[in-house]
Amino acid sequence: MGLPELPIAGLQWIEPTVYRDERGCFFESFNERVFAELVGMPVRFVQDNQSLSRRGVLRGLHFQQMRPQGKLVRVLRGEVFDVVVDLRAGSPSYGQHVSVTMSAAEPRQLWIPPGFAHGFLVLSDEAELLYKTTDYWDPADERAIRWNDPDLAIAWPTGTEPLLSAKDRSAPSFAQARPVTV
Ligand SMILES: Cc1cn([C@H]2C[C@H](O)[C@@H](COP(=O)(O)OP(=O)(O)O[C@H]3O[C@H](C)C(=O)[C@H](O)[C@H]3O)O2)c(=O)[nH]c1=O
Numbered sequence: 059m060g061l062p063e064l065p066i067a068g069l070q071w072i073e074p075t076v077y078r079d080e081r082g083c084f085f086e087s088f089n090e091r092v093f094a095e096l097v098g099m100p101v102r103f104v105q106d107n108q109s110l111s112r113r114g115v116l117r118g119l120h121f122q123q124m125r126p127q128g129k130l131v132r133v134l135r136g137e138v139f140d141v142v143v144d145l146r147a148g149s150p151s152y153g154q155h156v157s158v159t160m161s162a163a164e165p166r167q168l169w170i171p172p173g174f175a176h177g178f179l180v181l182s183d184e185a186e187l188l189y190k191t192t193d194y195w196d197p198a199d200e201r202a203i204r205w206n207d208p209d210l211a212i213a214w215p216t217g218t219e220p221l222l223s224a225k226d227r228s229a230p231s232f233a234q235a236r237p238v239t240v
Pocket residue numbers: 107109117118120121176177178195223
């Protein structure tokens with residue numbers, strides 16, 4: 059079965075080669091040269107983030123306005139419903155989103171170029187994410203969009219209210235977001 063569609067320009071799956079033997083498996087989880095060839099340009103990562111969340115947690119939708127972060131996302135444990143929203147100034151897909159399920163069972167990684175809002179909902183008992191970013195976190199530059207914004211109409215696979223941070227519970231609407239210059 060092929061990889062899930064990523065119908066917004068710039069988004070890309072990075073799929074490492076997995077070497078399996080009787081001991082288990084090995085794969086290069088990141089190789090700068092391979093990554094640059096796949097995305098067609100050199101990319102410098104300056105920060106690794108790791109988060110552990112339990113079932114029903116929804117983190118997001120977050121982005122940075124003046125120092126947008128590209129993110130290379132992978133799931134170390136569990137399964138998540140991952141969502142990105144195109145906020146790039148001038149993008150023909152501005153305001154459109156892509157949602158994909160990602161799990162530790164499939165070691166593919168999602169490259170999200172700068173200019174997207176990002177969030178995920180945990181589908182397993184626990185989920186651990188590790189993602190590299192192309193710029194530093196700047197709390198003064200952080201912005202959020204509420205997860206259930208009607209204009210975005212993201213079909214989160216959750217029947218109940220997700221577990222949100224106070225920040226995310228009071229996040230602004232998509233209409234209040236400003237395009238991100240990248
Ligand atoms: C993002 C970040 C946070 N923090 C501190 C700030 C808080 O004291 C604590 C938790 O932060 P927050 O609740 O914003 O964490 P998440 O809700 O997981 O935020 C992330 O959620 C979505 C999915 C993302 O893609 C972003 O990387 C990021 O915004 O870590 C740091 O020290 N460095 C950081 O880079």
